[in-house]
Every structure is written in C-alpha cells, then in structure tokens.
Amino acid sequence: MRSDGNIGAPIGLKIAAGAGLLFLHLPILLIFVYAFTTEERSYQWPPPGLTTKWLAVTWNRPDIWEALSLSLKVATVSTAIALVLGTLCAAAVSRTRFFGRETISLMVILPIALPGIVTGIALRSAFNLSDIPFSTWTIILGHATFCVVVVYNNAVARFRRTSASLVEASMDLGADGFQTLRYVIMPNIATALLAGGMLAFALSFDEVIVTTFTAGQQQTLPIWMLEELVRPRQRPVTNVVAMVVVLVTFLPILGAFYLTRDGDQIAGGGK
Amino acid sequence: MNSPVGVISPGRQGILRRLADTLWRRPRLLLLLMLALPVSWLGVIYLGSLVALLVQSFFSIDEFSGLINYEFTLKTYRELLIPANLDIIVRTVSMAAVVTLAAVVVAFPIAYYAARYARGKWKAAFYIGVMLPLWSSYLVKIYAWKLVLAREGILNWLFDKLHLTWLLDAYLSLPLIGGNSLSVSYTGTFLVFLYVWLPFMILPLQASLERVPASLLEASADLGASAPQTFRHVVLPLSLPGVIAGSIFTFSLTLGDYIIPQIIGSSRLFIGQAVYTHQGTAGNIPLAAAFAVVPIVIMGVYLWMAKRAGAFDAL
Numbered sequence: 394m395r396s397d398g399n400i401g402a403p404i405g406l407k408i409a410a411g412a413g414l415l416f417l418h419l420p421i422l423l424i425f426v427y428a429f430t431t432e433e434r435s436y437q438w439p440p441p442g443l444t445t446k447w448l449a450v451t452w453n454r455p456d457i458w459e460a461l462s463l464s465l466k467v468a469t470v471s472t473a474i475a476l477v478l479g480t481l482c483a484a485a486v487s488r489t490r491f492f493g494r495e496t497i498s499l500m501v502i503l504p505i506a507l508p509g510i511v512t513g514i515a516l517r518s519a520f521n522l523s524d525i526p527f528s529t530w531t532i533i534l535g536h537a538t539f540c541v542v543v544v545y546n547n548a549v550a551r552f553r554r555t556s557a558s559l560v561e562a563s564m565d566l567g568a569d570g571f572q573t574l575r576y577v578i579m580p581n582i583a584t585a586l587l588a589g590g591m592l593a594f595a596l597s598f599d600e601v602i603v604t605t606f607t608a609g610q611q612q613t614l615p616i617w618m619l620e621e622l623v624r625p626r627q628r629p630v631t632n633v634v635a636m637v638v639v640l641v642t643f644l645p646i647l648g649a650f651y652l653t654r655d656g657d658q659i660a661g662g663g664k
Numbered sequence: 665m666n667s668p669v670g671v672i673s674p675g676r677q678g679i680l681r682r683l684a685d686t687l688w689r690r691p692r693l694l695l696l697l698m699l700a701l702p703v704s705w706l707g708v709i710y711l712g713s714l715v716a717l718l719v720q721s722f723f724s725i726d727e728f729s730g731l732i733n734y735e736f737t738l739k740t741y742r743e744l745l746i747p748a749n750l751d752i753i754v755r756t757v758s759m760a761a762v763v764t765l766a767a768v769v770v771a772f773p774i775a776y777y778a779a780r781y782a783r784g785k786w787k788a789a790f791y792i793g794v795m796l797p798l799w800s801s802y803l804v805k806i807y808a809w810k811l812v813l814a815r816e817g818i819l820n821w822l823f824d825k826l827h828l829t830w831l832l833d834a835y836l837s838l839p840l841i842g843g844n845s846l847s848v849s850y851t852g853t854f855l856v857f858l859y860v861w862l863p864f865m866i867l868p869l870q871a872s873l874e875r876v877p878a879s880l881l882e883a884s885a886d887l888g889a890s891a892p893q894t895f896r897h898v899v900l901p902l903s904l905p906g907v908i909a910g911s912i913f914t915f916s917l918t919l920g921d922y923i924i925p926q927i928i929g930s931s932r933l934f935i936g937q938a939v940y941t942h943q944g945t946a947g948n949i950p951l952a953a954a955f956a957v958v959p960i961v962i963m964g965v966y967l968w969m970a971k972r973a974g975a976f977d978a979l
C-alpha cells in the first residue's frame with residue numbers, strides 16, 4: 394500500500410505538483426509587495442522603496458468607502474435571499490423524488506454553468522424590455538440568482554449526509570414539524586448553511602461580469618477596480634485596495650473550510 | 665408530556681401545530697411550498713431573462729435610424745456569419761480549447777498528488793492551496809498578472825537577470841502567439857486564463873482521481889504494466905469524467921469572459937467583448953444577443969456530450 398504518507402511519490406510528480414501550486418500562489422503574493430511600493434507611475438520591479446503612506450491615502454478616499462459599502466450591502470442582501478432560496482430548494486430536492494426534480498437542479502446550476510456574460514446580458518435585456526431602471530436592487534437581483542447555487546450545493550451535500558430517520562425519530566417522540574425543523578434539522582444543517590452563506594457572500598462581493606450589466610451609475614468595489622484596471626490612474630491606491638480585498642476574501646474561505654472540513658463534500662466545488 | 669391514551673393520539677392544538685401536522689400529512693403540499701419561492705425566482709427572473717435574450721436575437725437593428733426593429737428576422741444571425749464575426753468566434757473557441765488542454769496538463773500532477781499521496785495535514789494544505797486562489801478576487805488575480813507581465817515588471821526583470829532577454833524577444837517575434845510585449849500578446853491572455861481557471865480543473869479532477877482504487881494500480885503493476893502504461897490505460901480513462909467536468913468550467917468560463925482579453929491581450933475581440941461592445945456603445949442589442957447565443961449553443965452541445973460520458977457524477 395502506498396497510502397501511508399508521502400513515501401513513494403515519484404520526484405517528477407512532486408516537482409510538477411509543487412510548481413503548479415507555486416504558479417497559483419506567487420502572483421497573489423506579489424500584490425502584497427506592491428501595496429507598499431514607493432513607485433507611483435509604473436509597475437516597476439523590484440520596488441525602489443517601501444512605504445506605508447498609501448494605506449493612509451486609501452483610508453481617506455470617500456469613493457472607495459462608498460464602493461465598499463455598496464458591495465457589502467449587495468452581498469449581504471443577496472446572501473440572505475440565496476440562503477432562503479437555496480435551502481428550500483435543497484430540502485425539496487434531497488428529501489423527495491418528484492417529477493421535474495432533475496430539471497430543478499439543472500435550473501439552479503444554470504446561472505453558473507452558462508458564461509457570466511450570458512447571465513449579464515440576459516438580465517440587462519430583460520430589464521430594458523420591462524423598463525426597470527437600474528438600481529441597487531437590479532444588482533442584488535442578479536447576484537442572488539447566481540448565489541443560490543453555492544448555498545444549494547452545500548445544503549444538498551449536508552442533507553445527503555443527514556439521516557432521514559432522525560426526522561422520523563423526532564416525529565415519533567411527539568415533536569411537530571416546526572419543532573423538528575427547529576431542534577433537529579437546523580442544528581444538523583446550520584454549519585453547511587453558514588459555509589454556503591460565507592461562500593455566497595464572497596462570490597457576490599467579488600462579482601464583476603454580471604454587475605457591469607445590471608448596475609447603473611453605482612460603483613461596487615469590483616467595478617471601481619475594473620475601471621482602474623482598464624485606465625490606471627491611481628496605481629498605489631489600487632495596489633492597497635487589491636491587498637485588502639485579498640485579505641478580506643481569505644477570511645470567509647478559511648471559515649467555510651473549517652465549517653465543512655469533516656465532510657466528504659467539496660464546499661462550493663462548483664463556483 | 666402526557667402519556668398517549670390510545671394508539672392514535674388526539675389532534676394537536678394551536679394553529680401552528682395543526683399547520684405542521686397538515687404539512688406532514690400532505691408531503692406534496694409541503695413540497696410545493698418549498699419549491700414555490702426558488703422556482704418562481706429562478707424561473708421568472710433567470711429563465712425569463714434568457715428567453716427575453718433569445719427573442720431579442722431574432723430582432724434586427726435598422727442601419728439608418730439605429731433603432732431596434734421588433735420583427736422576426738434571421739438577419740442578425742446572418743450578420744453573425746460575416747468573416748469578421750466568424751473570426752471572433754473561432755478565436756474564442758480555439759483559446760478556450762487551448763486553455764482547457766493546458767489546464768488539464770497543469771492540474772493533473774497537483775490533483776494526482778493530492779488524491780493519492782497527500783494525507784492528513786498535507787491533504788488539508790493542498791485543499792486550501794487550491795481553494796484560496798479559486799475564491800480570491802477575480803479582478804485582483806488579473807491585476808496581479810498585469811503586475812507580473814508589465815514591461816517594467818517582475819517577469820521581464822527575471823529574464824534580464826538570467827540573461828535570457830534574447831529568448832523572450834525571440835519568442836515574442838513569433839507570429840500569432842507573439843506581440844510587442846507579453847501583456848499585449850495572445851500568450852499573455854492565455855496565461856491569465858490558465859491561471860484564473862486552473863482551480864476549476866483541479867477540484868473535479870482530484871474528486872475523480874480519489875475514486876480510483878489503489879488496488880487497480882497495483883493490479884496493473886502486478887500484471888507487468890510500466891508506470892506510463894498504467895497511467896495511459898488505467899488512471900487516465902478512470903479520471904476522464906473529472907477531466908470533462910473540469911473542462912466544462914474552463915471552457916465555459918473562457919468562452920464568456922470579456923474582462924481578461926480586454927486588460928491583457930491584443931486588441932482583437934473575443935465573444936464576450938463583442939457582446940459587451942455591441943450592447944453598450946453600439947446599442948445593437950440584437951447582435952449582442954445573437955453573439956451571446958453562441959456560447960449557449962456550444963455549452964449546450966458540450967454539456968449534452970459530457971452527460972453522455974457520465975461527467976456529472978464527478979461534479
């Protein structure tokens with residue numbers, strides 16, 4: 394058996410796997426260096442000097458705070474909607490067999506299986522056709538639609554691992570449906586929902602492709618970043634924002650990992 | 665609680681409890697209630713929008729007034745087939761194919777090591793090592809590559825320090841894949857696509873490799889197969905569902921992306937950019953809609969083939 398530790402892995406495989414992981418991580422690490430560079434006009438490497446003054450400059454920028462608060466608001470509301478819709482859908486699909494069950498699970502997955510630009514332009518043209526003006530709510534509408542699947546995936550995986558006989562036992566002992574929900578089902582799926590919610594939040598917080606189609610004049614943080622990417626005007630500030638975004642998104646990911654690590658399911662395996 | 669008198673306990677009191685009992689006795693009603701909200705949300709908002717999009721692609725735009733002509737026509741789809749637009753489609757599909765192939769090659773060792781050799785702490789480390797890049801900000805990842813590929817950036821600096829600038833220049837002078845600098849060449853676009861979508865390949869691949877029993881590999885070795893033979897005839901076929909599942913992501917995501925080629929790459933358009941420009945500045949929503957139908961059709965065929973190959977079990 395080769396399953397006891399790392400002994401036996403061919404050296405070539407080790408190198409290829411290590412190199413692949415380095416490829417995945419080095420570019421992100423670079424962001425952390427650039428956030429402290431003294432160079433303002435170019436992406437010069439190595440940085441001519443290091444400074445922390447850009448942290449303060451970024452802190453005092455009202456447009457970034459506005460974009461950040463809009464992003465947080467959108468992500469919070471979308472996550473809440475996705476939690477309700479995703480959990481309901483997961484409960485229905487995993488507890489019962491019914492006609493059209495496959496269709497429903499396909500429908501939930503569709504917003505991420507199709508390219509984001511399709512979702513974006515579909516929503517935009519629908520808003521246009523029905524004369525809905527762009528607002529924070531149109532952004533939320535789009536985000537909630539593709540956040541459902543993340544919650545759904547996590548919840549379905551947990552429902553699959555929770556034995557149905559627990560519910561029956563609860564009923565046999567005299568609990569009604571709501572008590573069973575409150576005392577048996579919820580505690581069982583709570584961590585999966587929390588993990589799904591965190592991932593949905595991270596997904597919404599970061600979304601840009603659909604947002605460019607469903608936002609009017611408002612700027613979420615990713616839209617602010619996108620503008621800086623297309624036309625760099627304030628490179629040092631962008632560097633700092635990029636670093637903060639990396640740090641902020643790491644927290645929910647690590648959190649979701651610790652909440653679902655005992656499971657056999659890959660949390661958010663289908664972003 | 666009171667001890668039950670008979671076998672059948674009396675009905676419970678209170679509206680909530682009665683409601684709960686009714687729902688328990690009528691699972692269909694419960695099911696309907698549970699599905700009503702998500703199905704109407706996704707059905708109305710999402711599928712409704714998709715239908716609206718499809719319908720718009722059958723309208724056309726009036727060349728003179730620039731207004732949308734709301735009559736059924738196939739004119740917009742004919743316009744899709746003019747050489748300039750076909751070029752865009754071919755370019756995007758080839759890029760998606762190359763990115764997908766490269767992703768399989770780079771992802772395989774990582775997934776294989778994580779599935780077969782990594783245990784305990786190492787396994788968790790590999791998992792986190794893939795999840796963190798997967799979930800970190802898409803724009804920040806592109807931004808990082810803008811830093812890497814910049815003319816004054818780290819990659820050129822590295823080539824310079826290794827006295828290999830001539831090699832980079834020779835590579836950039838190649839037709840098609842070369843360009844003025846890495847950040848405005850197809851190679852640059854390719855690298856960023858590969859980087860951003862790689863985790864989407866690793867995860868399903870690892871999931872499918874974990875299902876390959878070690879005993880099969882041992883049996884193959886016992887029967888005299890060399891390591892490459894075992895890989896070719898045992899590991900690869902068994903991991904194919906994972907490869908297909910991963911390729912759905914890498915392929916679909918590359919087809920629909922319009923931000924990466926806009927920021928890193930030559931000025932030649934990809935499907936996503938065509939959709940974006942036609943609906944935006946040009947105001948030609950019908951053509952944009954027709955362009956958006958292309959990835960839908962390609963992905964539809966792809967998903968259908970993948971389903972037949974049994975790839976969805978590895979998702």
